[in-house]
Amino acid sequence: MLGLGYVGAVSSACLAKDGHTVIGVDPNQVKVDLINAGQSPIVEDDVAEMVSQYVSEGRLSATTDATEAIQQTELAFVCVGTPGQDNGALDFTYLERASTNIGAALADVDGYYTVVVRSTVLPGTTRNIVIPAIEKASGRTHGVDFGVVMNPEFLREASAVADFYNPPKVVIGTEVERSADIVRSLAPPGDAPLVIVPYEVAEMVKYVDNSWHALKVAFGNEIGRLCDPLDIDSHAVMDIFCLDEKLNISSKYLKPGMAFGGSCLPKDVRALNYHARSHDVELPVLTNLTTSNESHLSAALKLILDTGVRDVGILGLSFKAGTDDLREAPMVELAERMLGKGLNLKIYDPNVNLARLTGANAKFIQDHVPHLGELLVDEMGDAIAGSELIVLGNSNPDFSSIGDHVQSDTYVIDLVRIVEDSSGLKNYRGLGW
Numbered sequence: 261m262l263g264l265g266y267v268g269a270v271s272s273a274c275l276a277k278d279g280h281t282v283i284g285v286d287p288n289q290v291k292v293d294l295i296n297a298g299q300s301p302i303v304e305d306d307v308a309e310m311v312s313q314y315v316s317e318g319r320l321s322a323t324t325d326a327t328e329a330i331q332q333t334e335l336a337f338v339c340v341g342t343p344g345q346d347n348g349a350l351d352f353t354y355l356e357r358a359s360t361n362i363g364a365a366l367a368d369v370d371g372y373y374t375v376v377v378r379s380t381v382l383p384g385t386t387r388n389i390v391i392p393a394i395e396k397a398s399g400r401t402h403g404v405d406f407g408v409v410m411n412p413e414f415l416r417e418a419s420a421v422a423d424f425y426n427p428p429k430v431v432i433g434t435e436v437e438r439s440a441d442i443v444r445s446l447a448p449p450g451d452a453p454l455v456i457v458p459y460e461v462a463e464m465v466k467y468v469d470n471s472w473h474a475l476k477v478a479f480g481n482e483i484g485r486l487c488d489p490l491d492i493d494s495h496a497v498m499d500i501f502c503l504d505e506k507l508n509i510s511s512k513y514l515k516p517g518m519a520f521g522g523s524c525l526p527k528d529v530r531a532l533n534y535h536a537r538s539h540d541v542e543l544p545v546l547t548n549l550t551t552s553n554e555s556h557l558s559a560a561l562k563l564i565l566d567t568g569v570r571d572v573g574i575l576g577l578s579f580k581a582g583t584d585d586l587r588e589a590p591m592v593e594l595a596e597r598m599l600g601k602g603l604n605l606k607i608y609d610p611n612v613n614l615a616r617l618t619g620a621n622a623k624f625i626q627d628h629v630p631h632l633g634e635l636l637v638d639e640m641g642d643a644i645a646g647s648e649l650i651v652l653g654n655s656n657p658d659f660s661s662i663g664d665h666v667q668s669d670t671y672v673i674d675l676v677r678i679v680e681d682s683s684g685l686k687n688y689r690g691l692g693w
């Protein structure tokens with residue numbers, strides 16, 4: 261166990277409890293001495309008792325010498341600190357040193373060895389820093405003599421031992437099957453979902469988790485700051501918010517795709533922000549939702565313009581499939597910007613078409629987007645014919661088979677990830693995926 265901080269100390273104690281022989285490694289002599297004296301280097305429920313018991317039983321010890329530890333073991337966990345610098349960049353000094361230490365020790369190890377990165381590291385770190393450093397210092401080959409796994413740690417301080425045994429999920433990032441199997445065998449029993457993914461996915465997951473947790477805290481606090489002057493019990497509001505496991509506390513709305521729009525979300529976000537301003541309450545997260553949405557639309561426009569084509573067919577204009585509602589539909593805004601850039605458009609949306617024909621939304625089209633109304637065509641084939649680029653703007657199931665209707669070199673920009681099999685499309689792009 262390289263690194264005897266919060267993660268390393270807890271993991272050492274828990275793995276010793278599970279029956280493994282653990283040698284902790286840390287350059288900090290005080291931490292090493294504490295462990296060898298049967299004392300915990302950190303304050304954390306249960307860890308002191310566990311360290312005391314397993315040191316006395318001979319299953320847990322510590323040293324400042326990484327070589328000594330690596331040569332007596334089959335697997336190393338890397339739990340060294342990855343502190344942030346003032347500008348937010350990560351300081352990889354400890355990680356690089358630990359990787360080099362492992363590599364130097366592996367130069368004299370005959371058998372297969374597994375290295376598990378548990379520190380939180382940015383995508384690309386395991387592949388570009390850890391593996392090359394071990395290979396360079398050891399002269400051995402990754403995937404043959406040793407395997408590296410990126411296995412992010414999800415424990416929280418103050419409930420770390422319980423979290424170690426009940427992780428929300430087990431993420432094994434590796435391309436080396438032999439090491440994946442070894443790490444899988446070490447995972448705590450239980451019903452936590454286990455996934456095996458590329459290194460970068462495992463690395464990214466941890467950052468997405470922590471950003472999401474930070475976003476939740478900031479969101480809850482902003483709701484609280486607004487409820488306060490309105491004399492509303494914010495905890496009662498959030499209790500009700502959390503009762504909704506269909507839309508609120510659920511996987512809904514989280515997959516990257518089209519910008520938000522429609523008749524409710526943009527209007528209601530604006531109204532809430534206005535209300536906050538009128539009470540002199542600053543809500544940076546909620547205020548910037550609109551800015552973020554705007555950036556997403558700009559990115560979509562850039563993706564379209566970068567193709568360099570002029571004739572474009574748009575499939576899906578309303579903000580989601582199954583409605584003719586065009587109010588604040590992001591595809592309407594995008595179409596207008598495309599027109600502004602001089603692109604020629606043909607637009608097909610069966611629901612909007614129906615609304616136009618039956619008069620349901622005809623007035624809206626006439627009053628607000630008459631120039632787009634004129635570009636509507638009656639059949640999907642009419643929008644496709646002569647278009648060098650097809651933009652898929654909502655998830656109408658008819659659009660998923662676009663590959664059957666266009667030439668293989670036609671540009672297809674799928675803003676909603678509706679196409680299931682894009683193998684026949686040479687110029688198929690998504691936005692944010």
Ligand SMILES: NC(=O)c1ccc[n+]([C@@H]2O[C@H](COP(=O)([O-])OP(=O)(O)OC[C@H]3O[C@@H](n4cnc5c(N)ncnc54)[C@H](O)[C@@H]3O)[C@@H](O)[C@H]2O)c1
Nearest residue numbers: 262263264265266267286340341342354358379380413417
């Ligand atoms: N603390 C948490 O709750 C938590 C949870 C999940 C993930 N993480 C991540 O796990 C990593 C470790 O976090 P922590 O809070 O345990 O850090 P920490 O700062 O408490 O401990 C890191 C330890 O690594 C030691 N170290 C430095 N260089 C070393 C080397 N070459 N060889 C061996 N040991 C070395 C340091 O002396 C220190 O004792 C970080 O990347 C962190 O982001 C932390």
